Amino acid sequence: MNIRIKDDTEHGNGTIYSFINCTILTMDNEDHYYPSGTIVIENDRIVDIGSSQDIVTRGHVIDMGNKIVLPGFINTHTHSPSPLFRGMADDLSLMDWLNKKLWPAEKNLTGEIAYWGTSQTCLEFLESGITTFADQYFYSESVAKAVETSGLRGFIAPSVFTNGSPETKDTIQAAVDFIEKYKGKEENTLIYPCIGPHAPYSCSSDVLKAVVEIASSYDLLIHTHISETMDENREIYELTGLTPTQYLDSLGILDQKVLAAHCIHLNQKDMEIFKEKKVRVSYNPVSNLKLVSGIMPFKELREKGILVSLGTDGAQSNNSLDLIKDLKTGVLIQKQQYNDATFISAKEALKMVTINGAKALDMDHEIGSLEKGKKADIIAMDMNKTNMNPLHRSVVSNLHSAIVYSADGSNVSDVIVNGKILMKDRQLMSMKRQEILKQTQKGAEVILKKAGLL
Ligand SMILES: [Zn+2]
Structure with missing residues (x-):
């Protein structure tokens, strides 16, 4: 079961989140880059994205602390x-x-x-x-x-x-x-x-x-x-x-x-x-x-x-x-x-x-870039980590390099899929980590023992 963050701003049309203080790499055709950006999502879709001064925030406002935000x-x-x-x-x-x-x-x-x-x-x-x-x-x-x-x-x-x-x-x-x-x-x-x-x-x-x-x-x-x-x-x-x-x-x-x-x-x-x-x-x-x-x-x-x-x-x-x-x-x-x-x-x-x-996957009309109207499949990477420092945000190619050459998966802090927040500040909302690790270990032992490999 997926759990939404408790939201007291349920409107008639559904749940609205505004993610502010984002460093946004859209990965769209024009490679839009917003060093100080805001993304608004409503239910499963992005309904607004751009420089913070151009976007009216609404719904539940979440400060992303200047993390790099990009498509999943x-x-x-x-x-x-x-x-x-x-x-x-x-x-x-x-x-x-x-x-x-x-x-x-x-x-x-x-x-x-x-x-x-x-x-x-x-x-x-x-x-x-x-x-x-x-x-x-x-x-x-x-x-x-x-x-x-x-x-x-x-x-x-x-x-x-x-x-x-x-x-x-x-x-x-x-x-x-x-x-x-x-x-x-x-x-x-x-x-x-x-x-x-x-x-x-x-x-x-x-x-x-x-x-x-x-x-x-x-x-x-x-x-x-x-x-x-x-x-x-x-x-x-x-x-x-x-x-x-x-x-x-x-x-x-x-x-x-x-x-x-x-x-x-x-x-x-x-x-x-x-x-x-x-x-x-x-x-x-x-x-x-x-x-x-x-x-x-x-x-x-x-x-x-x-x-x-x-x-x-x-x-x-x-x-x-x-x-x-x-x-x-x-x-x-x-x-x-x-x-x-x-x-x-x-x-x-x-x-x-x-x-x-x-x-x-024939899904570029829905996912793969952050654009108004597309599905809200969004991740944030916390660059305030040892392996990312120093980082010169004014030069966009520096961000690309940091992600490709310096980062690994553990820099990912937040994950949203189809508008649902599945991980927030590395806290899982949909999955039970310990139970999964335990059951997988147990299952692996069963099949390896039966095969005579343990
Ligand atoms: Zn294969």
């Missing part, structure tokens, strides 16, 4: 119950990690344990300023229940595999059941159903064709992995004579709206297809580094105008779920890859985790 971060790739597998199998090769550790442990998952693992993910997201995220996993009903309880905005894609998942043999039917349950209720639940064919190597062509039909009939975003490793490319080539991208395109997948994670091993033709079919890319630098998968060709994708957003991937292949920390790593390895310190400015980097994330 958007994480475009994760597997929600993943903290259950955190730290259980590090420093292994990909195939050993999957075959000997992750898959045996995953087999023991239950809906209830998945609920707590997802709750832990939501807790970590909330505490580090992620307000919207894209998930791909099974036990989607448990995942959705946990996300709904947290108050975050979740794009939940039930994973689809040819050989079934630990939850069910028929992942297509499970996906359809989930979609039927949640489609059309997004405004109330903040759960946006998607569909998640796991990868070209784990889904047969028949399964992928079925996904195309479901995505097209329900108008869904397809969330998948493409060309994460060279092994994947080799396997698909041996099977089809095509690259994973060309193979998915031949089956009609890329004619749908597609969010593709990783996209590391793409050739020129693949990137032409991405451009033509408007495939949205989720860049997952830390997971890619940890599993030694390779480095995404950012420059080539950018030159073609392909949209790049950022993902943490799951805690099993990242450990941390702090998107803003990953942003720094992701930018730095690209500078190194192209031997160019000027490649990707801090402002461009920040767009990756705000407006580009919104575009990747």
Whole structure:
């Protein structure tokens, strides 16, 4: 349940808050910056934003103490119950990690344990300023229940595999059941159903064709992995004579709206297809580094105008779920890859985790920037911290740099999603931290013990 801060200014039209004394980075098209700004929200939307002298405050007035206020971060790739597998199998090769550790442990998952693992993910997201995220996993009903309880905005894609998942043999039917349950209720639940064919190597062509039909009939975003490793490319080539991208395109997948994670091993033709079919890319630098998968060709994708957003991937292949920390790593390895310190400015980097994330989910008309009429998905960062000092607020690029290169999630102090205050001065309003930590620890012990890994 989400708890609103007690407000004695309920008006006929709903709850109104005025946040004053904000240093606002709107991240809108014109990059409006208000060093001393005010934001007014009514129910779930921003109804006024600008310099304090131009805005009439109303409703419940909250002084933000000159914190930096910006759109909530958007994480475009994760597997929600993943903290259950955190730290259980590090420093292994990909195939050993999957075959000997992750898959045996995953087999023991239950809906209830998945609920707590997802709750832990939501807790970590909330505490580090992620307000919207894209998930791909099974036990989607448990995942959705946990996300709904947290108050975050979740794009939940039930994973689809040819050989079934630990939850069910028929992942297509499970996906359809989930979609039927949640489609059309997004405004109330903040759960946006998607569909998640796991990868070209784990889904047969028949399964992928079925996904195309479901995505097209329900108008869904397809969330998948493409060309994460060279092994994947080799396997698909041996099977089809095509690259994973060309193979998915031949089956009609890329004619749908597609969010593709990783996209590391793409050739020129693949990137032409991405451009033509408007495939949205989720860049997952830390997971890619940890599993030694390779480095995404950012420059080539950018030159073609392909949209790049950022993902943490799951805690099993990242450990941390702090998107803003990953942003720094992701930018730095690209500078190194192209031997160019000027490649990707801090402002461009920040767009990756705000407006580009919104575009990747087809939600840029609602979220991703702070603008009048958009949904109130807002975070504040407390810059009065050791790692942020000194800070020269008169130069806006200094703020971009501070957030991308100096900050981490713990600088986020306040989180509002859909007009609801979920964290105030790092105090949680919707989630019970201790209970979640305890239950996740307990659940992780159960599944690891059953798998003989503890
Ligand atoms: Zn993934």
